Amino acid sequence: MQSPFIVELDQQNFMQILETSRETPLLIHFWAPMSRESSEIMPHLQQLAQNYNGAFTLALLNCEQEQGIAAQFGVQALPTIALFVNGQPVDGLGGPQPIHAVEEMLNRHLPSQDVLALNKALELIANGAHDQALPLLKALPADMQNQGEVKLALAACYIEAQDFTLAAEQLEHIPLQYQDAEYKSLIAKLALHQQSADSPEIQSLEAAFSLDSENETLALELALSYHNVNRDEEALELIWRFIAKNLNALDGSMKKAFMDILSALGQGNPIAGKYRRQLYSILY
Incomplete structure (x- = not known):
């Protein structure tokens, strides 16, 4: 596996590679x-190096070819796995080991993969790549997603994706110590959206519909106005009231609008999933 995080050790580069552990931890795999x-665990170690994305360097040393180096380190069992930091060994494992034992060893000295994923997501957000950061944040364990820093990052991503309902949910329970300038900026963006989402035109349609709540044309116009300002759950709920009773309401225009909104929200959206299931329940 070719990777900037994986190197082959030999007599010529050994001291140079070992010196790099002063900057980045070095995991040496003594194998043959x-x-x-020792051969079977190698692809797992290589995948681990990829997963850690540069948090450590994996160095492979073939003890058959480099017997002098192996003897220098007193290697007696294969595989032997040693972690070096600042040029010195800080931990190691001797003999056959499951890969989770190696992960546990790394976790004693390195940030966890979840922390690395969070750091990567925050870096992506700082560079404006919110769409790439969001899947990393959503994959974090629940306890991390409840942290103020992660909630702010999720809210920023949801606002960029114009998923304002989910953004508001994240900002609703931000601990006081995280209510900083970034938090205030996100709240301001959300408030600006909410103002535009309750325009005089929408208010006028709502008032008219409240007086004529069985008017299919008025209901569809209001629902599409909701959709235009990302109030999609309200739009779907309004249309659903009519198509649940008559699937061909307005000669099928309501069903088409319903499907168009679902399509715009995409497959992974929980609101779309809810109403898609409701639609299937009357279609099949």
Whole structure:
């Protein structure tokens, strides 16, 4: 596996690679082709190095070819895995090990993969790549998603995606210590959206509909106005009231609008999923 995080050790580059551990932790895998266990764990170590995305460097040392280095470190069992920091060994494992044992060792000295994923997401947000950051944030465990820093990051991503309902949910319970300038900026963006989402035109349609709540044409116009300002749940609920009773309301125009809104929200949207299931319940 070619990767900037994986290197092959030999007599010529050994000291140079070891010196890099002063900047980035170095995990050395002492192995040999004759040792089945040391060969079998290698792809797992390589994948781990990829997952950690540069938090450590994986160095592979073939003990058959580099017996002098192996002897210098007193390697007696294969595989032997040693972690170096600042040029010195700080931890290690000798003999066959499951990959989770290596992960546990790394977790004692390095940030966890969840922390690395969060740091990567925050970096992406800082660079304006909110769409790439959002999947990383959503994949974090629940306890991390409840942290103020993560809630702010999620809210920023949802606002960029114009999913204002989910953004508001994240900002609703932000601990006081995180209610800083970034928090105030996100609140201001949300308030600006809410003002535009309750325009005089929408208020006028709502008033007219309240007086004629069975008017299909008025209902569809109001629902499409909601959709235009990302009030999609209200739009879907309004149309659903009519198509649940008559799937071909307004000669099918309501069903088409309903499907168009679902399509615009996409497959992964929980609101779309709810109403898609409701539609399937009367279609099939």
